[in-house]
Amino acid sequence: MNLEAVIFYLFALIIVASGGLVVLSKNIMHAAFALMFTLFGLAGFYAMLLSDFLAVSQIMIYVGGILVLIIFGVMLTSKITGVELKTGPIGKVNYLFGAAISVIIACGLSLLFTNSKWIEKPVDKIPDSSINAIGYSLLTEYILVFEVAAVLLLIALIGAALIAHKDQIIDSDASSNEISTNNDIKIKE
Amino acid sequence: MEIGLTHYLIVSAILFAMGIFAIITRKNAILVLMGLELILNAANLNFIAFARYGGLNVNGEIAALFVIIIAAAESAVALSIILNIYQNYHHVNVDEVETLKD
Structure with a gap:
């Protein structure tokens, strides 16, 4: 096993494990922090796939922006001291239904992806950075x-x-204290 | 075995299925939103994997960039809607929100 494979499986483990925590955790705060690790793992994948700009954007926009927004949302909509922070599934039946649907989707998509004959055209020469190309095509095409x-x-x-x-x-004539x-x-x- | 396109696609399929699971089973609107983010990230991973291995090149990266932009706009609007729901109902359980105004 070469180094690339080792790093790939490390990131894949981080993404899948913390994604599972996002989906299954009872505590919303834990789910939000697990989402952060998923997003970091995905940024690592983007860097492995040679799109450095996207990796940095992922960290800056998702981790620095959207995740902070989500944590603000959690804090503004939960009573932090109480048990309100916990959440649960809608019901047992719904839980089984959701698990069945998502397992079917995962298996179906994986089968589809492994059995398809993709036209593979890997990038042959590795550029220094993808920012140049992204900037040019953002401002032209x-x-x-x-x-x-x-x-x-x-x-x-x-x-x-x-x-x-x-x-x-x-x-405006109503007194502002009551409002x-x-x-x-x-x-x- | 050499790491190729299929490996990344399978990770993104798992991520997508987990996002669907969160959307179906979770009660709290913010966790539904997190499931949505997982799905968008799975799509992004596909775009970038095809940019590297499938010949999409820079076009794939630009599609992923716009997905990130739209996800930012979407989560801002969705969270403000959730805050509004909280003001009216004092909870954000999606299965108990039934009316548009009180």
């Missing part, structure tokens, strides 16, 4: 998609801020 993605991010930012803020009563409590809708009614 994919310029429209790039701009649309920028607009999408702006819309998502505005939309998220608009959805998440507490319902303030626009009528800032949790049940402002009921006060309005």
